[in-house]
Amino acid sequence: MEIxxxxxxxSIKEQGMIKPPNSYGYIQLAAEVEIPRPxxxxxxxxxxxxxxxxxxxxxxxxxxxSVRRADLFDAIIIPPGAKxxxxxxxxxxxxxxxxxxxxxxxxxxxxxDDALTVRDSSEVKKIEHLLNEEATxxxxxxxxxxxxxxxxxxxxxxxxxxxxxYTEDTQTLLDVWEYTAGWWTAKANLTNSTPIQPVEGGxxxxxxxxxxxxxxxDVLPSLIFKPSLNNFVLKxxxxxxxxxxxxxxxxx
Numbered sequence: 001m002e003i004x005x006x007x008x009x010x011s012i013k014e015q016g017m018i019k020p021p022n023s024y025g026y027i028q029l030a031a032e033v034e035i036p037r038p039x040x041x042x043x044x045x046x047x048x049x050x051x052x053x054x055x056x057x058x059x060x061x062x063x064x065x066s067v068r069r070a071d072l073f074d075a076i077i078i079p080p081g082a083k084x085x086x087x088x089x090x091x092x093x094x095x096x097x098x099x100x101x102x103x104x105x106x107x108x109x110x111x112x113d114d115a116l117t118v119r120d121s122s123e124v125k126k127i128e129h130l131l132n133e134e135a136t137x138x139x140x141x142x143x144x145x146x147x148x149x150x151x152x153x154x155x156x157x158x159x160x161x162x163x164x165x166y167t168e169d170t171q172t173l174l175d176v177w178e179y180t181a182g183w184w185t186a187k188a189n190l191t192n193s194t195p196i197q198p199v200e201g202g203x204x205x206x207x208x209x210x211x212x213x214x215x216x217x218d219v220l221p222s223l224i225f226k227p228s229l230n231n232f233v234l235k236x237x238x239x240x241x242x243x244x245x246x247x248x249x250x251x252x
Contacts, residue, residue: 003179004231009182011182019150025199027124030162053072053131057071066114066117068110076159089243103252112144112199139205141198145196149185149190149191153192157250160249163244163247166243167242184233
């Protein structure tokens with residue numbers, strides 16, 4: 001791992017804000033249906049799709065005691081992409097889809113083995129079929145928690161982040177995530193994070209970070225007004241050949 005601007009680092013270990021990975025298994029289903037329009041509502045067709053997906057998530061949750069949660073997320077902001085990350089894709093010739101997922105379903109199971117079983121259930125297949133019919137691009141993976149600050153509460157709405165990472169070196173990515181996570185806890189009001197890592201081949205992304213803030217005002221000023229986001233967080237990813245593709249969501 002290469003380090004840039006180490007004087008801006010804030011260790012999550014020294015802050016007492018890192019915990020061992022949990023034992024849950026995850027299924028993430030992501031789809032690109034309609035680019036969110038700031039300050040405008042979803043189209044009627046997307047609203048109808050979300051309502052149908054929410055009903056299917058409820059059926060999935062009721063179908064198996066192995067399923068702890070099945071949450072539906074609707075994107076509110078998809079940044080155009082950090083210029084360094086886009087340049088890195090071109091420079092390295094990375095064959096990765098630039099994430100623009102406006103719909104995400106995160107299914108949380110008791111264990112990874114349970115998640116692998118639930119992934120093949122008729123209830124999940126029904127959700128996947130609907131997404132494939134309506135979306136221009138879909139992605140799915142079974143994953144485990146790679147590391148964590150704390151669990152992400154989904155009992156009430158808030159601002160949720162899914163940050164899709166791509167690189168050729170997963171271990172360096174995990175190291176850089178831990179190294180930069182302390183900036184978010186110290187500078188951006190972050191108190192939780194459960195990055196998930198695919199457990200089998202076929203995923204476009206090496207890691208998907210997942211976290212939550214109560215309100216947009218809790219995180220937006222840090223994203224806009226703090227130069228150290230670029231000078232420390234983004235530069236440490238870029239210098240290590242890591243592409244970050246963040247998207248902000250609300251529960252649907």
